[in-house]
Amino acid sequence: MPVMPVIHSVTKQPELAFTKEQINDPIWRICNLYKIKDKAGNEIRFVPNPSQQRLLKNLSYMMLILKARQMGFSTLIQIMMLDQCIFVPNTQAGVIAQDAESASKIFRDKLKFAWERMPSWVTKRIKEIGNSVRELEFSNGSSIRVATSLRSTTLQFLHVSEFGKICAKFPGKAREVMTGSIPALGNNGYCFLESTAEGREGKFYELVTEADTRIKQNKPVKPRDWHLNFFPWYECEDYVSEDQEDSTPKDDDYFATLEASGSVISQQQRNWYLRTKRTVFAGDDQMMKQEYPASVEEAFETSTEGCWFTTQINTIKRTDHLTRVDYMRGHPVHTCWDIGRTDGTAIWLFQHIGLDYRFIDFIEDWDKDYDEYVRQLLSKPYLFGTHYLPHDAKHRRQAKNSEQAKTTLEILEELGLKDLVCVPKTPTKLLAITQARQVLPNCWFDRDRCAKGFVHLESYKKKWDSAHACWSNEPDHNVHSEAADAFMQFATGYKPTSTIPLEMLDNINRRVPTNPFN
Numbered sequence: 001m002p003v004m005p006v007i008h009s010v011t012k013q014p015e016l017a018f019t020k021e022q023i024n025d026p027i028w029r030i031c032n033l034y035k036i037k038d039k040a041g042n043e044i045r046f047v048p049n050p051s052q053q054r055l056l057k058n059l060s061y062m063m064l065i066l067k068a069r070q071m072g073f074s075t076l077i078q079i080m081m082l083d084q085c086i087f088v089p090n091t092q093a094g095v096i097a098q099d100a101e102s103a104s105k106i107f108r109d110k111l112k113f114a115w116e117r118m119p120s121w122v123t124k125r126i127k128e129i130g131n132s133v134r135e136l137e138f139s140n141g142s143s144i145r146v147a148t149s150l151r152s153t154t155l156q157f158l159h160v161s162e163f164g165k166i167c168a169k170f171p172g173k174a175r176e177v178m179t180g181s182i183p184a185l186g187n188n189g190y191c192f193l194e195s196t197a198e199g200r201e202g203k204f205y206e207l208v209t210e211a212d213t214r215i216k217q218n219k220p221v222k223p224r225d226w227h228l229n230f231f232p233w234y235e236c237e238d239y240v241s242e243d244q245e246d247s248t249p250k251d252d253d254y255f256a257t258l259e260a261s262g263s264v265i266s267q268q269q270r271n272w273y274l275r276t277k278r279t280v281f282a283g284d285d286q287m288m289k290q291e292y293p294a295s296v297e298e299a300f301e302t303s304t305e306g307c308w309f310t311t312q313i314n315t316i317k318r319t320d321h322l323t324r325v326d327y328m329r330g331h332p333v334h335t336c337w338d339i340g341r342t343d344g345t346a347i348w349l350f351q352h353i354g355l356d357y358r359f360i361d362f363i364e365d366w367d368k369d370y371d372e373y374v375r376q377l378l379s380k381p382y383l384f385g386t387h388y389l390p391h392d393a394k395h396r397r398q399a400k401n402s403e404q405a406k407t408t409l410e411i412l413e414e415l416g417l418k419d420l421v422c423v424p425k426t427p428t429k430l431l432a433i434t435q436a437r438q439v440l441p442n443c444w445f446d447r448d449r450c451a452k453g454f455v456h457l458e459s460y461k462k463k464w465d466s467a468h469a470c471w472s473n474e475p476d477h478n479v480h481s482e483a484a485d486a487f488m489q490f491a492t493g494y495k496p497t498s499t500i501p502l503e504m505l506d507n508i509n510r511r512v513p514t515n516p517f518n
Contacts, residue, residue: 026083027056034079035117037109039070039238043117051235052076060227065194066208066299068233068292077159077192078110084157084190085142086118086126093157095146096177098166106161107134107146149173151180156189158182164195167202171479174203175366193226197290197299200455201479205300209451212296230299233292234258234269245274250285258294306461306471308433308484312440313458322454325358325446327351332385333360334494335377336423338485339390339408345373346482348453349382350443352496357443362453364483370408374415387417388493390485391425423493430473436484436491456483 034046097103130137134146167174211228281287293299349361393408426432462471
């Protein structure tokens with residue numbers, strides 16, 4: 001499939017006023033041949049808006065699209081997909097939607113709607129030979145299928161709609177997309193992962209964070225790397241209002257920060273933003289930023305309400321304890337684990353030097369056998385000390401032959417790990433959380449190798465008690481739990497073997513944290 005040419009300008013053309021060169025230009029076709037429904041339900045010719053034009057100028061094979069709501073990227077991508085199927089024979093295209101209702105709506109209101117309104121000179125050349133509930137098949141060998149899952153099918157064009165929401169609500173389906181659908185793309189196939197943000201968890205968040213880091217570090221992006229395209233709310237020309245809205249000092253600071261970064265926010269845009277926040281999100285700043293972000297960081301900004309370690313995390317950030325933390329040769333590296341057969345497994349790697357606990361690395365994964373985690377550990381250039389496991393690592397797992405069933409402890413020993421300790425179970429979870437809170441201010445975290453684990457600690461929340469409309473004193477078990485539980489193995493189980501020199505004791509209480517790693 002050829003890479004689409006760069007678009008320089010977009011103008012409306014009379015339906016029949018075209019040349020052979022224009023018909024051979026996919027950008028011209030996209031901008032002139034297709035009909036869509038506008039937000040009011042009216043049938044109009046599709047003409048890309050400025051944000052959509054920017055995407056067309058920056059096309060690559062592997063596209064990550066993080067954007068504010070209702071900016072029309074789903075429509076653009078599906079028009080591109082339909083165009084490729086019509087004009088490039090034997091193109092196999094697919095759309096993965098978050099649920100069956102969304103899949104039906106995409107097929108009916110976007111793909112089917114546009115196809116049935118194509119110019120007659122197109123439909124005379126290319127016939128529709130198959131028409132199922134969610135699939136179009138054409139006489140040139142091309143087809144488009146819309147489903148909630150596409151696996152083991154070779155594709156040339158794949159669009160995953162609202163991938164962030166799929167990751168948050170259906171993590172199993174998200175893994176299937178990454179392990180089954182995307183690998184099925186041909187070498188020159190296009191893939192679009194498009195979504196608004198949905199919290200700091202899941203594969204969409206990870207991919208966006210990695211791509212954004214490459215951009216900030218000015219690292220080269222290869223053709224098959226993920227290319228991040230971010231589209232802030234203020235780029236949408238529809239997000240304006242003439243109705244004056246009152247602002248608070250906090251609102252004024254927000255707009256001032258945007259303008260200080262080079263953005264120009266008109267009064268009409270301010271009116272729209274304030275009205276939307278007030279009427280749609282009941283004044284909730286965090287939800288407004290998630291759905292209508294102005295930056296990548298803002299899109300994934302989450303509320304700290306109900307989080308267990310908010311005070312301690314703020315102290316770590318304020319005292320610059322999230323920084324570069326190098327491995328100190330000659331000092332043992334200890335590990336603390338949370339292990340799950342069906343859930344994830346998380347492992348923190350730390351060194352205890354002086355008064356400081358230096359977390360230098362973090363490992364996590366799902367659906368992997370123990371030998372994979374041991375392999376990752378032993379491949380690192382560390383001198384290992386003690387490995388702290390949860391109390392149930394001594395329990396025998398159910399097996400077909402109970403006499404052959406082994407404990408996690410026994411399995412890890414057979415795989416080559418030494419100095420394994422099972423941390424006794426605390427009387428209550430709240431006690432373990434309290435001990436973690438007490439030790440966190442003395443911890444340093446490597447900002448790169450421990451980035452994922454630190455986000456888990458920061459996002460570890462209480463359960464919401466809907467009956468009493470308040471936060472309970474029970475942890476919410478989600479994607480952040482394994483990393484938090486592994487950290488609690490350290491907080492409750494690690495016993496320092498070295499003593500503190502007497503001359504240091506008088507200074508402990510008045511010690512001011514400094515950053516020895518810069």
